[in-house]
Amino acid sequence: MADQNAPTEQQLAEALTGAAPILLTQEPGAAAQPAPSPDxxxxxxxxxxxxxxxxxxxxxxxxxxxxxxxxxxxxxxxxxxxxxxxxxxxxxxxxxxxxxxxxxxxxxxxxxxxxxxxxxxxxxxxxxxxxxxxxxxxxxxxxxxxxxxxxxxxxxxxxxxxxxxxxxxxxxxxxxxGAWIPIALQAFAHYIRKLDSRFSDQMNSPAAQQLLSQHIQEWEDTPTPSxxxxxxxxxxxxxxxxxxxxxxxxxxxxxxxxxGNGIEPGAKTFRGKGLAITGTELYAQSDGDDQLVAQLRVVTLKKPQIRTSGLPDIDGAPGGTLEGFGILADALNALPRYAGMASEALIREHCFVPxxxxxxxxxxxxxxxxxxxxxxxxxxxxxxxxxxxxxxxxxxxxxxxxxxxxxxxxxx
Incomplete structure:
Protein backbone atom coordinates (compact mmCIF):
# COMPACT_ATOMS: atom_id res chain seq x y z
CA MET A 1 0.00 0.00 0.00
CA ALA A 2 1.32 3.48 -0.90
CA ASP A 3 2.49 5.78 1.89
CA GLN A 4 -0.08 8.54 2.32
CA ASN A 5 2.71 11.03 3.05
CA ALA A 6 4.50 10.36 -0.24
CA PRO A 7 4.18 13.02 -2.95
CA THR A 8 1.98 12.51 -5.97
CA GLU A 9 3.48 12.28 -9.44
CA GLN A 10 2.20 15.79 -10.15
CA GLN A 11 3.83 17.22 -7.02
CA LEU A 12 7.12 15.52 -7.85
CA ALA A 13 7.00 16.68 -11.48
CA GLU A 14 6.44 20.26 -10.31
CA ALA A 15 9.37 19.99 -7.90
CA LEU A 16 11.71 18.58 -10.53
CA THR A 17 10.78 20.96 -13.36
CA GLY A 18 10.89 23.94 -10.99
CA ALA A 19 14.49 23.17 -10.01
CA ALA A 20 17.75 23.29 -11.95
CA PRO A 21 18.00 20.35 -14.36
CA ILE A 22 19.92 17.22 -13.46
CA LEU A 23 22.82 17.37 -15.90
CA LEU A 24 26.02 15.33 -15.88
CA THR A 25 28.79 17.89 -16.20
CA GLN A 26 31.93 19.10 -14.45
CA GLU A 27 30.55 22.64 -14.70
CA PRO A 28 29.41 24.44 -11.51
CA GLY A 29 26.15 26.38 -11.50
CA ALA A 30 27.77 29.79 -11.73
CA ALA A 31 31.25 31.25 -12.09
CA ALA A 32 32.83 32.80 -9.02
CA GLN A 33 33.66 35.90 -11.08
CA PRO A 34 33.26 37.06 -14.68
CA ALA A 35 35.87 36.28 -17.29
CA PRO A 36 38.01 39.18 -18.53
CA SER A 37 36.54 41.11 -21.43
CA PRO A 38 37.81 39.71 -24.74
CA ASP A 39 39.84 41.79 -27.16
CA GLY A 178 34.47 6.60 -26.65
CA ALA A 179 33.23 7.89 -23.29
CA TRP A 180 31.21 6.16 -20.57
CA ILE A 181 28.13 7.10 -18.57
CA PRO A 182 26.99 4.20 -16.36
CA ILE A 183 23.93 2.39 -17.68
CA ALA A 184 22.47 2.80 -14.19
CA LEU A 185 22.50 6.59 -14.55
CA GLN A 186 21.18 6.50 -18.10
CA ALA A 187 18.35 4.22 -16.98
CA PHE A 188 17.42 6.52 -14.09
CA ALA A 189 17.39 9.52 -16.43
CA HIS A 190 14.91 7.80 -18.74
CA TYR A 191 12.86 6.34 -15.86
CA ILE A 192 11.96 9.84 -14.60
CA ARG A 193 11.38 11.27 -18.10
CA LYS A 194 7.62 11.65 -17.66
CA LEU A 195 8.26 13.73 -14.54
CA ASP A 196 11.09 15.83 -16.01
CA SER A 197 12.61 15.07 -19.41
CA ARG A 198 15.74 17.23 -19.19
CA PHE A 199 18.11 14.58 -17.80
CA SER A 200 16.89 12.05 -20.37
CA ASP A 201 17.17 14.67 -23.12
CA GLN A 202 20.85 15.16 -22.29
CA MET A 203 21.52 11.41 -22.39
CA ASN A 204 19.69 11.11 -25.73
CA SER A 205 21.18 14.22 -27.34
CA PRO A 206 23.09 13.79 -30.63
CA ALA A 207 26.48 14.52 -29.06
CA ALA A 208 25.91 12.14 -26.13
CA GLN A 209 24.96 9.33 -28.49
CA GLN A 210 28.03 10.04 -30.64
CA LEU A 211 30.38 10.11 -27.64
CA LEU A 212 29.16 7.20 -25.54
CA SER A 213 30.52 3.72 -26.17
CA GLN A 214 27.27 2.22 -24.81
CA HIS A 215 23.88 3.93 -24.88
CA ILE A 216 20.25 3.23 -24.03
CA GLN A 217 17.39 5.38 -25.30
CA GLU A 218 14.76 3.93 -22.93
CA TRP A 219 15.30 2.57 -19.43
CA GLU A 220 14.40 -0.97 -20.51
CA ASP A 221 16.77 -1.02 -23.51
CA THR A 222 19.78 -3.28 -23.95
CA PRO A 223 22.99 -1.20 -24.06
CA THR A 224 24.59 -0.91 -27.50
CA PRO A 225 26.58 1.71 -29.41
CA SER A 226 24.03 4.17 -30.80
CA GLY A 260 42.14 1.71 -11.70
CA ASN A 261 40.50 4.33 -9.53
CA GLY A 262 39.55 1.93 -6.73
CA ILE A 263 35.83 1.51 -7.48
CA GLU A 264 34.94 -2.15 -7.00
CA PRO A 265 32.72 -3.86 -9.59
CA GLY A 266 29.19 -4.31 -8.28
CA ALA A 267 29.64 -1.84 -5.41
CA LYS A 268 26.52 0.08 -4.44
CA THR A 269 27.04 3.67 -5.58
CA PHE A 270 23.70 5.37 -4.87
CA ARG A 271 20.56 4.79 -2.83
CA GLY A 272 17.27 6.59 -2.43
CA LYS A 273 16.29 7.57 1.12
CA GLY A 274 13.15 9.71 0.72
CA LEU A 275 9.59 8.39 0.58
CA ALA A 276 9.35 8.84 -3.21
CA ILE A 277 12.63 7.14 -4.06
CA THR A 278 13.30 4.53 -1.36
CA GLY A 279 14.10 1.31 -3.19
CA THR A 280 16.20 2.94 -5.89
CA GLU A 281 19.73 1.54 -5.81
CA LEU A 282 22.50 1.98 -8.36
CA TYR A 283 25.62 -0.18 -8.68
CA ALA A 284 29.05 0.04 -10.29
CA GLN A 285 29.29 -1.82 -13.58
CA SER A 286 30.40 -5.45 -13.38
CA ASP A 287 31.88 -7.67 -16.07
CA GLY A 288 29.95 -10.79 -17.03
CA ASP A 289 26.37 -11.75 -17.81
CA ASP A 290 23.15 -10.76 -16.04
CA GLN A 291 24.83 -8.18 -13.80
CA LEU A 292 22.55 -5.99 -11.66
CA VAL A 293 23.33 -2.30 -12.21
CA ALA A 294 20.13 -0.64 -10.99
CA GLN A 295 16.87 -1.11 -9.15
CA LEU A 296 14.50 1.77 -9.82
CA ARG A 297 11.62 3.14 -7.83
CA VAL A 298 10.16 6.66 -8.06
CA VAL A 299 6.68 7.26 -6.53
CA THR A 300 5.20 3.91 -7.63
CA LEU A 301 5.53 0.63 -5.75
CA LYS A 302 7.24 -1.06 -8.71
CA LYS A 303 10.96 -1.82 -8.44
CA PRO A 304 12.18 -2.93 -11.87
CA GLN A 305 15.77 -4.15 -12.09
CA ILE A 306 18.25 -3.22 -14.82
CA ARG A 307 20.77 -5.90 -15.74
CA THR A 308 23.57 -5.94 -18.28
CA SER A 309 25.64 -8.59 -20.00
CA GLY A 310 28.99 -8.39 -21.76
CA LEU A 311 30.12 -5.03 -20.40
CA PRO A 312 33.50 -4.55 -18.65
CA ASP A 313 34.33 -3.26 -15.15
CA ILE A 314 34.55 0.22 -16.61
CA ASP A 315 33.46 2.42 -13.68
CA GLY A 316 36.74 1.64 -11.92
CA ALA A 317 38.99 1.81 -14.99
CA PRO A 318 41.96 4.19 -15.26
CA GLY A 319 40.82 7.47 -16.73
CA GLY A 320 39.33 10.89 -16.15
CA THR A 321 36.47 10.69 -13.68
CA LEU A 322 33.03 12.32 -13.50
CA GLU A 323 30.99 12.63 -10.30
CA GLY A 324 27.89 11.26 -12.00
CA PHE A 325 26.39 9.55 -8.95
CA GLY A 326 27.29 12.54 -6.77
CA ILE A 327 25.73 15.01 -9.20
CA LEU A 328 22.50 13.00 -9.16
CA ALA A 329 22.36 12.82 -5.35
CA ASP A 330 23.18 16.52 -4.94
CA ALA A 331 20.45 17.53 -7.42
CA LEU A 332 17.82 15.36 -5.73
CA ASN A 333 18.79 16.53 -2.25
CA ALA A 334 18.35 20.15 -3.40
CA LEU A 335 14.65 19.53 -4.12
CA PRO A 336 12.01 20.64 -1.61
CA ARG A 337 11.61 18.23 1.28
CA TYR A 338 8.02 17.40 0.33
CA ALA A 339 9.32 15.85 -2.92
CA GLY A 340 10.61 12.87 -0.91
CA MET A 341 13.71 12.49 -3.12
CA ALA A 342 16.43 12.53 -0.45
CA SER A 343 19.31 10.37 -1.67
CA GLU A 344 22.88 9.36 -0.88
CA ALA A 345 25.84 8.83 -3.18
CA LEU A 346 27.89 6.09 -1.55
CA ILE A 347 30.44 6.48 -4.35
CA ARG A 348 30.35 9.83 -6.11
CA GLU A 349 32.45 9.29 -9.22
CA HIS A 350 33.02 6.85 -12.06
CA CYS A 351 35.41 6.61 -14.97
CA PHE A 352 34.16 8.88 -17.76
CA VAL A 353 36.98 8.95 -20.33
CA PRO A 354 39.20 5.86 -20.05
Missing amino acids: DTWTLHGGTAWVYYGSGHRALTRPVILADGFNSGPSNRDLLWEHLDSGAYAFLTELRHRGHDVVLLGFNERSASILDNAGTASEAILRAISERQGDTPLAVGGLSMGGLVTRYALAKLEHDMVDHQTAVYFSYDSPHR HQRAEFLDALRAVGDWPQRPRKIAVANGVGTGT AVSAVDIRPIATDNELYTPVNDLDPYDSGLDEFKLASRNEPHTAITEELGSWIIDRLA
Whole structure:
Protein backbone atom coordinates (compact mmCIF):
# COMPACT_ATOMS: atom_id res chain seq x y z
CA MET A 1 0.00 0.00 0.00
CA ALA A 2 1.32 3.48 -0.90
CA ASP A 3 2.49 5.78 1.89
CA GLN A 4 -0.08 8.54 2.32
CA ASN A 5 2.71 11.03 3.05
CA ALA A 6 4.50 10.36 -0.24
CA PRO A 7 4.18 13.02 -2.95
CA THR A 8 1.98 12.51 -5.97
CA GLU A 9 3.48 12.28 -9.44
CA GLN A 10 2.20 15.79 -10.15
CA GLN A 11 3.83 17.22 -7.02
CA LEU A 12 7.12 15.52 -7.85
CA ALA A 13 7.00 16.68 -11.48
CA GLU A 14 6.44 20.26 -10.31
CA ALA A 15 9.37 19.99 -7.90
CA LEU A 16 11.71 18.58 -10.53
CA THR A 17 10.78 20.96 -13.36
CA GLY A 18 10.89 23.94 -10.99
CA ALA A 19 14.49 23.17 -10.01
CA ALA A 20 17.75 23.29 -11.95
CA PRO A 21 18.00 20.35 -14.36
CA ILE A 22 19.92 17.22 -13.46
CA LEU A 23 22.82 17.37 -15.90
CA LEU A 24 26.02 15.33 -15.88
CA THR A 25 28.79 17.89 -16.20
CA GLN A 26 31.93 19.10 -14.45
CA GLU A 27 30.55 22.64 -14.70
CA PRO A 28 29.41 24.44 -11.51
CA GLY A 29 26.15 26.38 -11.50
CA ALA A 30 27.77 29.79 -11.73
CA ALA A 31 31.25 31.25 -12.09
CA ALA A 32 32.83 32.80 -9.02
CA GLN A 33 33.66 35.90 -11.08
CA PRO A 34 33.26 37.06 -14.68
CA ALA A 35 35.87 36.28 -17.29
CA PRO A 36 38.01 39.18 -18.53
CA SER A 37 36.54 41.11 -21.43
CA PRO A 38 37.81 39.71 -24.74
CA ASP A 39 39.84 41.79 -27.16
CA ASP A 40 37.49 40.67 -29.92
CA THR A 41 34.35 38.56 -30.28
CA TRP A 42 33.43 36.61 -33.40
CA THR A 43 29.83 35.67 -34.01
CA LEU A 44 29.89 32.39 -35.92
CA HIS A 45 27.26 30.11 -37.41
CA GLY A 46 26.46 27.87 -34.45
CA GLY A 47 28.70 29.52 -31.91
CA THR A 48 30.91 32.33 -30.66
CA ALA A 49 34.66 32.80 -30.38
CA TRP A 50 36.15 35.02 -27.68
CA VAL A 51 39.61 36.31 -28.61
CA TYR A 52 42.26 37.24 -26.05
CA TYR A 53 45.55 38.60 -27.36
CA GLY A 54 48.82 37.33 -25.99
CA SER A 55 51.32 39.38 -24.03
CA GLY A 56 52.53 42.35 -26.06
CA HIS A 57 50.10 41.76 -28.93
CA ARG A 58 47.62 44.28 -30.31
CA ALA A 59 46.29 41.95 -32.99
CA LEU A 60 45.88 38.25 -33.58
CA THR A 61 49.41 36.94 -34.21
CA ARG A 62 49.89 33.43 -32.78
CA PRO A 63 46.39 31.91 -32.58
CA VAL A 64 45.52 28.97 -30.32
CA ILE A 65 41.92 27.85 -30.86
CA LEU A 66 40.51 25.93 -27.90
CA ALA A 67 37.03 24.41 -28.27
CA ASP A 68 34.56 23.83 -25.45
CA GLY A 69 33.35 20.36 -24.48
CA PHE A 70 30.03 18.56 -23.99
CA ASN A 71 27.10 19.82 -21.96
CA SER A 72 23.51 20.93 -22.54
CA GLY A 73 22.84 24.44 -23.82
CA PRO A 74 25.21 27.17 -24.97
CA SER A 75 28.82 27.62 -23.91
CA ASN A 76 29.30 29.99 -20.99
CA ARG A 77 32.38 32.19 -21.37
CA ASP A 78 32.69 32.87 -17.63
CA LEU A 79 32.52 29.20 -16.68
CA LEU A 80 34.86 28.16 -19.46
CA TRP A 81 37.45 30.75 -18.44
CA GLU A 82 37.13 29.77 -14.77
CA HIS A 83 37.65 26.08 -15.55
CA LEU A 84 40.72 26.75 -17.67
CA ASP A 85 42.37 29.49 -15.64
CA SER A 86 41.18 29.60 -12.03
CA GLY A 87 42.27 26.24 -10.69
CA ALA A 88 45.60 24.70 -9.82
CA TYR A 89 47.18 25.88 -13.10
CA ALA A 90 46.30 29.10 -14.94
CA PHE A 91 46.39 27.59 -18.42
CA LEU A 92 45.10 30.62 -20.35
CA THR A 93 47.26 33.08 -18.46
CA GLU A 94 50.35 30.99 -19.18
CA LEU A 95 49.46 30.69 -22.86
CA ARG A 96 49.13 34.46 -23.17
CA HIS A 97 52.26 35.07 -21.10
CA ARG A 98 54.20 32.99 -23.63
CA GLY A 99 52.89 35.09 -26.50
CA HIS A 100 50.00 32.95 -27.71
CA ASP A 101 46.63 34.49 -28.59
CA VAL A 102 43.75 32.50 -27.11
CA VAL A 103 40.60 31.94 -29.15
CA LEU A 104 38.00 30.32 -26.90
CA LEU A 105 35.47 28.59 -29.13
CA GLY A 106 31.97 28.15 -27.73
CA PHE A 107 28.88 26.56 -29.25
CA ASN A 108 25.24 27.62 -29.25
CA GLU A 109 24.27 24.04 -28.34
CA ARG A 110 26.97 21.85 -26.88
CA SER A 111 24.82 18.73 -27.12
CA ALA A 112 24.26 19.17 -30.87
CA SER A 113 25.90 16.83 -33.35
CA ILE A 114 29.69 16.88 -33.30
CA LEU A 115 29.53 17.20 -37.09
CA ASP A 116 27.42 20.36 -36.84
CA ASN A 117 29.70 21.96 -34.25
CA ALA A 118 32.70 21.00 -36.39
CA GLY A 119 31.32 23.38 -39.01
CA THR A 120 31.52 26.15 -36.41
CA ALA A 121 35.09 25.12 -35.62
CA SER A 122 36.02 25.23 -39.32
CA GLU A 123 34.60 28.74 -39.58
CA ALA A 124 36.66 29.80 -36.55
CA ILE A 125 39.82 28.34 -38.10
CA LEU A 126 39.31 30.22 -41.36
CA ARG A 127 38.42 33.41 -39.48
CA ALA A 128 41.65 33.14 -37.48
CA ILE A 129 43.64 32.80 -40.70
CA SER A 130 42.00 35.87 -42.19
CA GLU A 131 42.42 37.97 -39.01
CA ARG A 132 45.99 36.87 -38.22
CA GLN A 133 48.88 39.29 -38.66
CA GLY A 134 51.86 37.45 -40.13
CA ASP A 135 52.05 33.80 -41.04
CA THR A 136 52.57 31.90 -37.77
CA PRO A 137 50.70 28.57 -38.06
CA LEU A 138 47.69 27.90 -35.86
CA ALA A 139 47.33 25.49 -32.97
CA VAL A 140 43.84 23.98 -32.79
CA GLY A 141 42.25 21.63 -30.28
CA GLY A 142 39.82 21.34 -27.42
CA LEU A 143 38.62 19.98 -24.13
CA SER A 144 36.84 16.63 -24.08
CA MET A 145 34.28 16.67 -26.93
CA GLY A 146 35.99 19.83 -28.23
CA GLY A 147 38.95 17.67 -29.17
CA LEU A 148 36.71 15.51 -31.36
CA VAL A 149 34.99 18.55 -32.88
CA THR A 150 38.32 20.07 -33.93
CA ARG A 151 39.78 16.71 -34.98
CA TYR A 152 36.93 16.25 -37.45
CA ALA A 153 37.00 19.90 -38.55
CA LEU A 154 40.69 19.77 -39.47
CA ALA A 155 40.38 16.39 -41.19
CA LYS A 156 37.41 17.57 -43.24
CA LEU A 157 39.17 20.78 -44.28
CA GLU A 158 42.06 18.65 -45.56
CA HIS A 159 39.63 16.29 -47.30
CA ASP A 160 38.01 19.31 -48.99
CA MET A 161 41.49 20.62 -49.93
CA VAL A 162 41.17 23.73 -47.77
CA ASP A 163 44.43 25.00 -46.26
CA HIS A 164 43.86 25.13 -42.49
CA GLN A 165 47.41 26.37 -41.79
CA THR A 166 47.51 24.45 -38.51
CA ALA A 167 50.81 23.11 -37.21
CA VAL A 168 49.60 21.47 -33.97
CA TYR A 169 46.39 19.67 -33.06
CA PHE A 170 45.83 18.99 -29.34
CA SER A 171 43.16 17.36 -27.21
CA TYR A 172 42.62 17.44 -23.45
CA ASP A 173 41.09 14.19 -22.14
CA SER A 174 39.03 13.73 -25.30
CA PRO A 175 37.19 10.40 -25.77
CA HIS A 176 38.80 9.33 -29.05
CA ARG A 177 37.68 5.72 -28.51
CA GLY A 178 34.47 6.60 -26.65
CA ALA A 179 33.23 7.89 -23.29
CA TRP A 180 31.21 6.16 -20.57
CA ILE A 181 28.13 7.10 -18.57
CA PRO A 182 26.99 4.20 -16.36
CA ILE A 183 23.93 2.39 -17.68
CA ALA A 184 22.47 2.80 -14.19
CA LEU A 185 22.50 6.59 -14.55
CA GLN A 186 21.18 6.50 -18.10
CA ALA A 187 18.35 4.22 -16.98
CA PHE A 188 17.42 6.52 -14.09
CA ALA A 189 17.39 9.52 -16.43
CA HIS A 190 14.91 7.80 -18.74
CA TYR A 191 12.86 6.34 -15.86
CA ILE A 192 11.96 9.84 -14.60
CA ARG A 193 11.38 11.27 -18.10
CA LYS A 194 7.62 11.65 -17.66
CA LEU A 195 8.26 13.73 -14.54
CA ASP A 196 11.09 15.83 -16.01
CA SER A 197 12.61 15.07 -19.41
CA ARG A 198 15.74 17.23 -19.19
CA PHE A 199 18.11 14.58 -17.80
CA SER A 200 16.89 12.05 -20.37
CA ASP A 201 17.17 14.67 -23.12
CA GLN A 202 20.85 15.16 -22.29
CA MET A 203 21.52 11.41 -22.39
CA ASN A 204 19.69 11.11 -25.73
CA SER A 205 21.18 14.22 -27.34
CA PRO A 206 23.09 13.79 -30.63
CA ALA A 207 26.48 14.52 -29.06
CA ALA A 208 25.91 12.14 -26.13
CA GLN A 209 24.96 9.33 -28.49
CA GLN A 210 28.03 10.04 -30.64
CA LEU A 211 30.38 10.11 -27.64
CA LEU A 212 29.16 7.20 -25.54
CA SER A 213 30.52 3.72 -26.17
CA GLN A 214 27.27 2.22 -24.81
CA HIS A 215 23.88 3.93 -24.88
CA ILE A 216 20.25 3.23 -24.03
CA GLN A 217 17.39 5.38 -25.30
CA GLU A 218 14.76 3.93 -22.93
CA TRP A 219 15.30 2.57 -19.43
CA GLU A 220 14.40 -0.97 -20.51
CA ASP A 221 16.77 -1.02 -23.51
CA THR A 222 19.78 -3.28 -23.95
CA PRO A 223 22.99 -1.20 -24.06
CA THR A 224 24.59 -0.91 -27.50
CA PRO A 225 26.58 1.71 -29.41
CA SER A 226 24.03 4.17 -30.80
CA HIS A 227 23.43 4.32 -34.53
CA GLN A 228 24.39 8.00 -34.25
CA ARG A 229 27.80 6.93 -32.94
CA ALA A 230 28.22 4.55 -35.87
CA GLU A 231 27.30 7.34 -38.30
CA PHE A 232 29.77 9.73 -36.65
CA LEU A 233 32.60 7.18 -36.84
CA ASP A 234 31.74 6.54 -40.50
CA ALA A 235 31.90 10.30 -41.18
CA LEU A 236 35.27 10.49 -39.42
CA ARG A 237 36.66 7.61 -41.48
CA ALA A 238 35.37 9.26 -44.66
CA VAL A 239 37.67 12.24 -44.07
CA GLY A 240 40.72 10.15 -43.15
CA ASP A 241 40.02 9.61 -39.42
CA TRP A 242 42.68 12.11 -38.38
CA PRO A 243 44.09 15.31 -39.89
CA GLN A 244 47.43 14.47 -41.49
CA ARG A 245 49.25 17.81 -41.67
CA PRO A 246 49.39 18.95 -38.02
CA ARG A 247 51.46 17.33 -35.33
CA LYS A 248 48.88 15.57 -33.14
CA ILE A 249 49.28 15.61 -29.35
CA ALA A 250 46.98 14.74 -26.45
CA VAL A 251 46.82 14.45 -22.68
CA ALA A 252 44.76 12.12 -20.50
CA ASN A 253 43.52 12.68 -16.95
CA GLY A 254 43.99 8.96 -16.34
CA VAL A 255 47.17 7.05 -15.56
CA GLY A 256 49.32 5.01 -17.92
CA THR A 257 50.08 2.25 -15.40
CA GLY A 258 46.81 0.37 -15.85
CA THR A 259 45.85 1.06 -12.22
CA GLY A 260 42.14 1.71 -11.70
CA ASN A 261 40.50 4.33 -9.53
CA GLY A 262 39.55 1.93 -6.73
CA ILE A 263 35.83 1.51 -7.48
CA GLU A 264 34.94 -2.15 -7.00
CA PRO A 265 32.72 -3.86 -9.59
CA GLY A 266 29.19 -4.31 -8.28
CA ALA A 267 29.64 -1.84 -5.41
CA LYS A 268 26.52 0.08 -4.44
CA THR A 269 27.04 3.67 -5.58
CA PHE A 270 23.70 5.37 -4.87
CA ARG A 271 20.56 4.79 -2.83
CA GLY A 272 17.27 6.59 -2.43
CA LYS A 273 16.29 7.57 1.12
CA GLY A 274 13.15 9.71 0.72
CA LEU A 275 9.59 8.39 0.58
CA ALA A 276 9.35 8.84 -3.21
CA ILE A 277 12.63 7.14 -4.06
CA THR A 278 13.30 4.53 -1.36
CA GLY A 279 14.10 1.31 -3.19
CA THR A 280 16.20 2.94 -5.89
CA GLU A 281 19.73 1.54 -5.81
CA LEU A 282 22.50 1.98 -8.36
CA TYR A 283 25.62 -0.18 -8.68
CA ALA A 284 29.05 0.04 -10.29
CA GLN A 285 29.29 -1.82 -13.58
CA SER A 286 30.40 -5.45 -13.38
CA ASP A 287 31.88 -7.67 -16.07
CA GLY A 288 29.95 -10.79 -17.03
CA ASP A 289 26.37 -11.75 -17.81
CA ASP A 290 23.15 -10.76 -16.04
CA GLN A 291 24.83 -8.18 -13.80
CA LEU A 292 22.55 -5.99 -11.66
CA VAL A 293 23.33 -2.30 -12.21
CA ALA A 294 20.13 -0.64 -10.99
CA GLN A 295 16.87 -1.11 -9.15
CA LEU A 296 14.50 1.77 -9.82
CA ARG A 297 11.62 3.14 -7.83
CA VAL A 298 10.16 6.66 -8.06
CA VAL A 299 6.68 7.26 -6.53
CA THR A 300 5.20 3.91 -7.63
CA LEU A 301 5.53 0.63 -5.75
CA LYS A 302 7.24 -1.06 -8.71
CA LYS A 303 10.96 -1.82 -8.44
CA PRO A 304 12.18 -2.93 -11.87
CA GLN A 305 15.77 -4.15 -12.09
CA ILE A 306 18.25 -3.22 -14.82
CA ARG A 307 20.77 -5.90 -15.74
CA THR A 308 23.57 -5.94 -18.28
CA SER A 309 25.64 -8.59 -20.00
CA GLY A 310 28.99 -8.39 -21.76
CA LEU A 311 30.12 -5.03 -20.40
CA PRO A 312 33.50 -4.55 -18.65
CA ASP A 313 34.33 -3.26 -15.15
CA ILE A 314 34.55 0.22 -16.61
CA ASP A 315 33.46 2.42 -13.68
CA GLY A 316 36.74 1.64 -11.92
CA ALA A 317 38.99 1.81 -14.99
CA PRO A 318 41.96 4.19 -15.26
CA GLY A 319 40.82 7.47 -16.73
CA GLY A 320 39.33 10.89 -16.15
CA THR A 321 36.47 10.69 -13.68
CA LEU A 322 33.03 12.32 -13.50
CA GLU A 323 30.99 12.63 -10.30
CA GLY A 324 27.89 11.26 -12.00
CA PHE A 325 26.39 9.55 -8.95
CA GLY A 326 27.29 12.54 -6.77
CA ILE A 327 25.73 15.01 -9.20
CA LEU A 328 22.50 13.00 -9.16
CA ALA A 329 22.36 12.82 -5.35
CA ASP A 330 23.18 16.52 -4.94
CA ALA A 331 20.45 17.53 -7.42
CA LEU A 332 17.82 15.36 -5.73
CA ASN A 333 18.79 16.53 -2.25
CA ALA A 334 18.35 20.15 -3.40
CA LEU A 335 14.65 19.53 -4.12
CA PRO A 336 12.01 20.64 -1.61
CA ARG A 337 11.61 18.23 1.28
CA TYR A 338 8.02 17.40 0.33
CA ALA A 339 9.32 15.85 -2.92
CA GLY A 340 10.61 12.87 -0.91
CA MET A 341 13.71 12.49 -3.12
CA ALA A 342 16.43 12.53 -0.45
CA SER A 343 19.31 10.37 -1.67
CA GLU A 344 22.88 9.36 -0.88
CA ALA A 345 25.84 8.83 -3.18
CA LEU A 346 27.89 6.09 -1.55
CA ILE A 347 30.44 6.48 -4.35
CA ARG A 348 30.35 9.83 -6.11
CA GLU A 349 32.45 9.29 -9.22
CA HIS A 350 33.02 6.85 -12.06
CA CYS A 351 35.41 6.61 -14.97
CA PHE A 352 34.16 8.88 -17.76
CA VAL A 353 36.98 8.95 -20.33
CA PRO A 354 39.20 5.86 -20.05
CA ALA A 355 42.91 6.60 -20.36
CA VAL A 356 43.27 4.31 -23.39
CA SER A 357 40.50 6.27 -25.12
CA ALA A 358 42.01 9.69 -24.40
CA VAL A 359 45.28 8.69 -26.08
CA ASP A 360 43.62 6.58 -28.82
CA ILE A 361 45.60 3.45 -28.16
CA ARG A 362 43.07 0.72 -27.29
CA PRO A 363 39.31 0.09 -27.58
CA ILE A 364 37.29 0.18 -24.35
CA ALA A 365 35.15 -2.94 -24.75
CA THR A 366 36.98 -5.33 -22.39
CA ASP A 367 38.80 -5.26 -19.07
CA ASN A 368 42.05 -6.27 -20.80
CA GLU A 369 41.80 -3.22 -23.05
CA LEU A 370 40.68 -0.76 -20.36
CA TYR A 371 43.31 -1.77 -17.83
CA THR A 372 46.18 -2.01 -20.31
CA PRO A 373 49.37 -0.37 -18.95
CA VAL A 374 49.70 2.27 -21.67
CA ASN A 375 53.25 3.03 -20.52
CA ASP A 376 54.26 -0.44 -21.76
CA LEU A 377 52.75 -0.02 -25.22
CA ASP A 378 54.33 1.13 -28.44
CA PRO A 379 53.05 4.72 -28.92
CA TYR A 380 52.82 4.04 -32.65
CA ASP A 381 49.65 2.07 -31.87
CA SER A 382 47.96 5.44 -31.39
CA GLY A 383 46.72 7.84 -34.05
CA LEU A 384 48.55 10.57 -32.13
CA ASP A 385 52.16 11.61 -32.59
CA GLU A 386 52.78 12.16 -28.88
CA PHE A 387 50.76 11.97 -25.68
CA LYS A 388 51.05 12.27 -21.93
CA LEU A 389 49.05 10.59 -19.18
CA ALA A 390 48.50 11.94 -15.68
CA SER A 391 50.37 10.63 -12.65
CA ARG A 392 47.05 9.82 -10.95
CA ASN A 393 43.44 9.25 -11.98
CA GLU A 394 41.85 12.68 -11.61
CA PRO A 395 38.66 14.53 -12.61
CA HIS A 396 37.93 14.71 -16.31
CA THR A 397 39.56 17.80 -17.92
CA ALA A 398 41.19 18.82 -14.62
CA ILE A 399 43.64 21.55 -15.62
CA THR A 400 46.94 20.68 -13.97
CA GLU A 401 50.45 22.00 -14.40
CA GLU A 402 51.58 18.48 -15.24
CA LEU A 403 49.34 18.28 -18.32
CA GLY A 404 48.78 21.94 -19.17
CA SER A 405 52.46 22.89 -19.26
CA TRP A 406 53.21 19.80 -21.36
CA ILE A 407 50.80 21.01 -24.04
CA ILE A 408 52.05 24.59 -23.99
CA ASP A 409 55.65 23.46 -24.33
CA ARG A 410 54.71 21.74 -27.61
CA LEU A 411 52.66 24.46 -29.30
CA ALA A 412 54.03 26.18 -32.36
